[in-house]
Amino acid sequence: xxxxxxxxxxxxxxxxxxxxxxxxxxxxxxxxxxxxxxxxxxxxxxxxxxxxxxxxxxxxxxxxxxxxxxxxxxxxxxxxxxxxxxxxxxxxxxxxxxxxxxxxxxxxxxxxxxxxxxxxxxxxxxxxxxxxxxxxxxxxxxxxxxxxxxxxxxxxxxxxxxxxxxxxxxxxxxxxxxxxxxxxxxxxxxxxxxxxxxxxxxxxxxxxxxxxxxxxxxxxxxxxxxxxxxxxxxxxxxxxxxxxxxxxxxxxxxxxxxxxxxxxxxxxxxxxxxxxxxxxxxxxxxxxxxxxxxxxxxxxxxxxxxxxxxxxxxxxxxxxxxxxxxxxxxxxxxxxxxxxxxxxxxxxxxxxxxxxxxxxxxxxxxxxxxxxxxxxxxxxxxxxxxxxxxxxxx
Amino acid sequence: xxxxxxxxxxxxxxxxxxxxxxxxxxxxxxxxxxxxxxxxxxxxxxxxxxxxxxxxxxxxxxxxxxxxxxxxxxxxxxxxxxxxxxxxxxxxxxxxxxxxxxxxxxxxxxxxxxxxxxxxxxxxxxxxxxxxxxxxxxxxxxxxxxxxxxxxxxxxxxxxxxxxxxxxxxxxxxxxxxxxxxxxxxxxxxxxxxxxxxxxxxxxxxxxxxxxxxxxxxxxxxxxxxxxxxxxxxxxxxxxxxxx
Numbered sequence: 102x103x104x105x106x107x108x109x110x111x112x113x114x115x116x117x118x119x120x121x122x123x124x125x126x127x128x129x130x131x132x133x134x135x136x137x138x139x140x141x142x143x144x145x146x147x148x149x150x151x152x153x154x155x156x157x158x159x160x161x162x163x164x165x166x167x168x169x170x171x172x173x174x175x176x177x178x179x180x181x182x183x184x185x186x187x188x189x190x191x192x193x194x195x196x197x198x199x200x201x202x203x204x205x206x207x208x209x210x211x212x213x214x215x216x217x218x219x220x221x222x223x224x225x226x227x228x229x230x231x232x233x234x235x236x237x238x239x240x241x242x243x244x245x246x247x248x249x250x251x252x253x254x255x256x257x258x259x260x261x262x263x264x265x266x267x268x269x270x271x272x273x274x275x276x277x278x279x280x281x282x283x284x285x286x287x288x289x290x291x292x293x294x295x296x297x298x299x300x301x302x303x304x305x306x307x308x309x310x311x312x313x314x315x316x317x318x319x320x321x322x323x324x325x326x327x328x329x330x331x332x333x334x335x336x337x338x339x340x341x342x343x344x345x346x347x348x349x350x351x352x353x354x355x356x357x358x359x360x361x362x363x364x365x366x367x368x369x370x371x372x373x374x375x376x377x378x379x380x381x382x383x384x385x386x387x388x389x390x391x392x393x394x395x396x397x398x399x400x401x402x403x404x405x406x407x408x409x410x411x412x413x414x415x416x417x418x419x420x421x422x423x424x425x426x427x428x429x430x431x432x433x434x435x436x437x438x439x440x441x442x443x444x445x446x447x448x449x450x451x452x453x454x455x456x457x458x459x460x461x462x463x464x465x466x467x468x469x470x471x472x473x474x475x476x477x478x479x480x481x482x483x484x485x486x487x488x489x490x491x492x493x494x495x
Numbered sequence: 496x497x498x499x500x501x502x503x504x505x506x507x508x509x510x511x512x513x514x515x516x517x518x519x520x521x522x523x524x525x526x527x528x529x530x531x532x533x534x535x536x537x538x539x540x541x542x543x544x545x546x547x548x549x550x551x552x553x554x555x556x557x558x559x560x561x562x563x564x565x566x567x568x569x570x571x572x573x574x575x576x577x578x579x580x581x582x583x584x585x586x587x588x589x590x591x592x593x594x595x596x597x598x599x600x601x602x603x604x605x606x607x608x609x610x611x612x613x614x615x616x617x618x619x620x621x622x623x624x625x626x627x628x629x630x631x632x633x634x635x636x637x638x639x640x641x642x643x644x645x646x647x648x649x650x651x652x653x654x655x656x657x658x659x660x661x662x663x664x665x666x667x668x669x670x671x672x673x674x675x676x677x678x679x680x681x682x683x684x685x686x687x688x689x690x691x692x693x694x695x696x697x698x699x700x701x702x703x704x705x706x707x708x709x710x711x712x713x714x715x716x717x718x719x720x721x722x723x724x725x726x727x728x729x730x731x732x733x734x735x736x737x738x739x
């Protein structure tokens with residue numbers, strides 16, 4: 102078969118789009134640079150803020166401090182600064198002036214002296230994420246004081262305190278520094294999925310809807326080249342850009358991940374070159390699927406803008422399995438590997454964890470996604486056999 | 496040589512082309528004159544095989560666009576109304592792209608571009624990107640692109656749209672040159688001056704039908720008018736959509 106027309110189209114579209122700032126931005130800058138930087142930035146920011154709250158001096162207002170003098174002394178010994186009680190503790194917390202207020206209610210001393218559980222109220226709003234560290238620290242301090250006193254009471258009555266701990270739980274932790282990485286890298290499949298779509302998006306739209314809008318499609322189709330070759334040339338260019346975008350994104354993550362501040366907690370965030378290539382292999386049929394899907398949609402649009410509004414919806418597709426997987430993790434099983442997008446999410450997770458993945462899983466995931474991608478590609482390649490689609494908009 | 500017989504194309508209720516017949520001979524310029532929306536562009540699209548006709552016959556040098564689409568495309572040079580150049584490519588790259596699509600070899604294309612630069616006077620902008628080209632420059636590149644494979648039959652849709660006086664003169668000179676070297680040239684236009692100045696045979700199209708056809712002289716005689724412009728208006732039955 103003479104594929105000269107196809108190759109000519111492929112070469113021309115590549116040259117033209119390399120000269121296009123929008124294409125370069127979308128394919129080669131947005132995914133590969135912005136996403137890794139954004140991620141690193143977010144992680145830096147949250148860990149830094151968390152560290153600060155863990156180390157910061159606790160300054161806690163206490164209502165009714167006079168009822169529990171020894172508890173207050175204990176807290177002060179632990180470095181807590183006790184602040185005077187506010188007028189209305191609940192309102193103070195609600196207005197976010199204080200994260201936590203401790204209240205020693207009336208009757209505390211009675212319960213205390215009778216040896217009954219004496220209530221201490223920790224007033225806070227745990228739905229405010231930023232106050233959770235402080236709440237945890239305060240509860241921990243108060244509870245450990247209670248525990249200490251409990252032990253002392255037993256000892257005074259001649260009972261060995263160990264008797265209350267009938268069982269000792271020992272953690273046998275089988276996670277490795279490598280496998281814990283997935284907790285930090287749960288975003289990676291998600292970013293790669295989006296990149297597979299955004300990487301080729303501009304080209305898919307520009308080479309079809311854009312070409313129609315600029316009115317260059319009609320003269321192009323008057324050339325003696327079968328239409329499927331012209332469309333396939335365009336489709337291949339889109340796929341090449343999407344793949345380049347994915348490869349660059351992976352390289353960027355490899356370079357940037359070691360800079361992450363989580364290394365200290367025993368998480369191994371390096372991905373081997375071997376792992377990178379495996380991920381690229383796993384995700385490559387998604388790039389083909391995405392390019393074909395976007396091209397089919399864009400071919401129906403009259404203008405670049407119209408196509409853009411459709412593709413905004415298409416971008417949501419790769420998010421669905423990623424979000425399901427992030428909020429509701431499941432154990433990978435063989436049949437799941439035949440679901441496009443979903444299987445890639447799971448496989449990338451397994452690769453990042455450093456697990457050995459069965460060859461069958463690779464082939465099922467690759468094959469099922471590729472088949473759907475190719476079916477869509479055939480649809481895309483034959484779309485311009487309909488005159489209605491060539492002339493709409495002119 | 497183009498022969499069109501009883502060509503019809505309906506889009507739903509709209510009878511875009513409703514029984515058009517004409518001939519366009521080699522060494523002659525045939526003008527399709529008619530107001531906007533008369534069916535000229537649809538007729539041309541059926542000639543260059545992008546639209547299949549509902550009924551009727553087309554023969555271009557003995558080939559039928561519906562059966563021999565690839566062969567027809569090799570013998571046709573088409574300058575559509577939308578010039579459709581690629582702004583991020585230079586004029587030379589635009590022309591080369593079409594040469595490649597026609598399967599010409601690199602030396603063939605280079606040689607041909609050299610000739611076209613000369614005939615169309617494109618020396619100044621041949622290696623500039625098409626972004627920001629004047630209408631005149633755009634038309635020249637679009638023509639060069641359509642002519643790169645030396646087609647026998649040349650179809651031009653509204654070729655002088657948006658051109659200034661100088662560019663229009665140059666364009667007409669080029670089209671006359673095609674005629675002299677024995678090409679069959681068909682151009683569509685809604686500008687009466689253009690057909691009067693350029694065409695050997697005039698096919699007047701209105702509402703998808705041929706209102707009249709013949710040489711300028713024949714049309715004058717048939718209408719009984721003094722000037723060719725009055726004759727057009729009378730034959731079409733309305734001035735609407737035409738330009739003097």
